[in-house]
Amino acid sequence: MKYGYTIVYVSSVVETLEFYHRAFGFDVKFVHESKAYGELDTGETILAFASHEMGDMNLGGKYTKSNINDTPLGIELAFVTEDVSAAYEKAVSAGALPIKEPEEKPWGQVVGYVRSAEGSIIELCTPIGG
DSSP states (O other), X not given: OOOOEEEEEESOHHHHHHHHHHHHOOOEEEEOTTSSEEEEOOSSSEEEEXXXXXXXXXXXXXXXXXXXXXXXXXXXXXXXXXXXXXXXXXXXXTTOEEEEEEEEOTTSOEEEEEEXXXXXXXXXXXXXXX
16 A cells, blocks of 8 residues: 545635645645646655535545635645745745744754645744754
8 A cells, every 4th residue: 555645625726726835835736627626746655635615525525615804724734845934934925824933853853834725734944853
């Protein structure tokens, strides 16, 4: 078995893809012609977004919709970078909400947190051991 995808259900796939491009620099890899599904170019494991309509179809509406105005869901997406402070500032400038400014952890890793436009928690971090 291989971990292949993380799919986040969102109100607007296209707007979410555009936000992730501006905030984190990921290019758009694919958008279905229906605009109900799209993927970012994130490397081997795919970060994708699907519309809430697709979530309703796939899951019968049995999930909690992420909302920037609600308490975030207990999951985070972690993006590894050599310069967390610059990535944090770029994300906030693009509209991400600051959660916790970058700080060095006891094990030497630098970590900061923001919330993306659709409400996901994003960890920006240096490589562990880096």
